[in-house]
Amino acid sequence: MSAPAPDARVTVVQTVPEFGAVGPNRRATVEAVETHADSDLVVLPELATSGYVFHSREEVDAASEPADGETAAAWADVAAATDTWVVGGFPERDGDATYNSSLIVSPDGVEGVYRKVHRWNEEKRWFDPGNRVPVFETPFGTLGVQICNDLWFPEMTVTQARADVDIVAVPTNWVPEPASRPAGWTMGVHQAVASANANRVFVACADRAGTERGVTFEGQSVVVDPDGVPVAGPLPEAGSHAATAECDLRRARDKQLTDRDHALADRRPDVYGLE
Secondary structure (H helix, E strand, O other): OOOOOOEEEEEEEEEEOOOOOOHHHHHHHHHHHHHOOOOOOOOOOOOOOOOOOOOOHHHHHHEEEEEOHHHHHHHHHHHHHHHHHHEEEEEEEOOOOOEEEEEEEOOEEEEEEEEOOOOOOOOOOEEEEOOOOOOEEOOOOOEOOOHHHHHHHHHHHHHHHHHHEEEEEOOOOOOOOOOOOHHHOOOHHHHHHHHHHHOOOOEEOOOOOEEEOOOOOOOOOEEEOOOOOEEEEEOOOOEEEEEEEEEEEEHHHOOEEOOEEEEOOOOOOOHHHOO
């Protein structure tokens, strides 16, 4: 691949999926990508095709599909038609295992799958844990993926920054935890700000909105720059929306903070005692 372009147009799409309505939800994501065909990267929410609040294994099985299933085909088609990269969440079935996954799709087809490493609460009943943190080379730079709760584990973004990731795409389903919103932002926005700033990367979070089976989701999808400043969003808490940012990815490739300070080289793993 040739040297990456310095700029990327990044769109986060906030949807209100209907639980279990995989076909209509999938069509809504395709239409969203078509609407933002001028973007280099479109990020869709976590479990965008299925909804989130499962009550039984039968519901999970009914909504899940393989990584080369209908959603992969639909997103590959729209990525090719719009010359856009797409990252979006779906429940993945692989043999006897089920994962909370994201597809990474380019105009050339499916580039890979990321399986959520850090499951949250009831997800541990329905989904197996992922165990890899892959990165993806794109024409605009190096792409990493996290899903929702992954963002609460600083090691994830450190790992990606050390792999020269320029932008982290985060399909998410933020819930009110805790119920308070410091400065009016859901805690997920604060996590995105901290991760972006500490590691000098762009972080693009696509959340869902709406209330599903008594659970109200937070919305506030956002793109944050390497200074930790939201450059698109946060979007409103309710409703379907999108936000687009022009990202100068050269900023993510410069980790030098001052003449004496470096975002990654100054880490002290010898002191932290992490296994």
